[in-house]
Amino acid sequence: MTITLTKGQKVSLQKQNGGTLTSVRMGLGWDAVKKRGLFGMREQSIDLDASALLFDAGGTLVDQVWFRQLKSRDGSVRHTGDNLTGAGDGDDESILVDLTRVPATVSTLVFTVNSFTGQDFSQIENAFCRLVDEAGGGVEIAKYNLSGSGRHTAQIMAKVSREGSGWSMTALGIPTSGRTFHELLPAIAGVL
Known part of the structure; x- marks a missing residue:
């Protein structure tokens, strides 16, 4: 059963049967708003980038x-590749996390999305993380x-944090600005 999160909502990553999740994927999907042009509606390309910090x-x-690493x-977190347009259905970018291999020194993973091409979110529709x-x-x-x-x-999408022997996810949805995650670090400091 999927839980549709609202901003600030937290969910435990314990399985229904009492077990703990071992491997998760954070998927990011989006579509560019179609622009009206001289010859009708036209597609635009928007390069959103997912990052895990x-x-x-x-x-x-x-x-x-x-996208540059x-x-x-340690190999516990892996990005499946950079989608430069948002074209297609489903997840446009994915980050795989093997929770059993995340180093014990890591207490929080923060997932962000930023518009590398600089368009703002008014030009993006159907955007989600899951x-x-x-x-x-x-x-x-x-x-x-x-x-x-x-x-x-840009947006600070969500964080996954250690909670006892397991993990929890919190939907953040904090709007900010920046073309790469580096520019988001001051805003991220406030959610750790």
């Missing part, structure tokens, strides 16, 4: 996974709608 308990960034140094149980057959666990027009070019 790994933080220790003190809030220090210890590793990052994004597709794998964490968490999928990869080890459990690809079952969608939680989904968060990122759409909503705005002049921001």
Whole structure:
């Protein structure tokens, strides 16, 4: 059963049978708003980029996974590749996380999205992030709608945090601006 999250809502990543999730995928999907042109409606290309940032308990960034570094140094987090347009159905970009291999020093993973090409979110529609149980057959666990027009070019989507012996996910949906995750770090510091 998928949980549709609202901003600030937190969900435990424990399985229904009491087990803990071991491998998850954060999927990001979007469509560009069609523009009216001289010859009718035309598609535009918008390059959104998903990133996963790994933080220790003190809030220090210890590793990052994004289009220029597709794998964490330890291999526990992996980006499946950069989609430059948002074309197609379903997830346009995905980040796989093997929760059993995330180093014990990492307490929080923060997932962000930014418009590398600089368009703001008023030009994006049907945007979402979703968490999928990869080890459990690809079952969608939680989904968060990122759409909503705005002049921001980035969003801090969600965080996955250690909670006892398991993990939890919190939908953040914090609008901000920046072409890469580096420009989002000051805003991220406030959610750790």
